[in-house]
Amino acid sequence: MESKIKNVKEQLHSAGFKLTPQREVTLKILLENKNSHLSAEDVFLRVKEEYPEIGLATVYRTLELLSDLQILEKMNFGDGVSRYDFRKTGTKHFNHHLICVKCGKVQEVEDDLLSDVEKIIEHEYGFMIMDHRLTFHGVCRECQLKEDANGSD
Known part of the structure; x- marks a missing residue:
């Protein structure tokens, strides 16, 4: 974690922050x-536990800056x-997501599943x-699994 913070600190400094x-x-x-793919409000509630005097606007501004x-x-x-979500360094694309419409869970798929489609689009269009x-x-x-368990009762 410390190396990531140091890296972000350098990025901020090089941008004048x-x-x-x-x-x-x-x-x-x-x-x-x-x-966890936290929302600004999620981040704020967790930050407030460690830094009680922080305001929601400060968290929003920080997230927007980052x-x-x-x-x-x-x-x-x-x-x-x-x-x-942190951007992946060294990759052309971001990860993909699977979103459960029942529980809201977000799962990441880090494989680039569209490289063939991209080649077609670049060539054809x-x-x-x-x-x-x-x-x-x-x-x-x-x-x-929950649905299967409930359905078999």
Whole structure:
């Protein structure tokens, strides 16, 4: 975690910003929950436990800054709530997501499943793809198992 914080600190400094205590605690919360796809409100509630005097606006500004600097990826899974995820370094595309419509669980798929489709689009349409996002909505394994268990009673 410390190396990631140091890396973000360097990115902030090179863009003319400082790693303030408020930004650092926000960053730590995001790192501790990096697979949770937290919303700004989720981040705020967790940050407030460690830094009670922080305001929601400060957390929002920090998340927006980290998004603007392409440290975080701001995502919306169709429910009107923005969530935040660390951008993958060294990859052309972000990870894809599986969203359970029953429990709301978000699962990441880190394989780039669309490389063949991209080649076709680039060749057929002369369109240079810079990024893509892929989100599947369905029912997760756990919810399917619960449905099966409830249906067999």
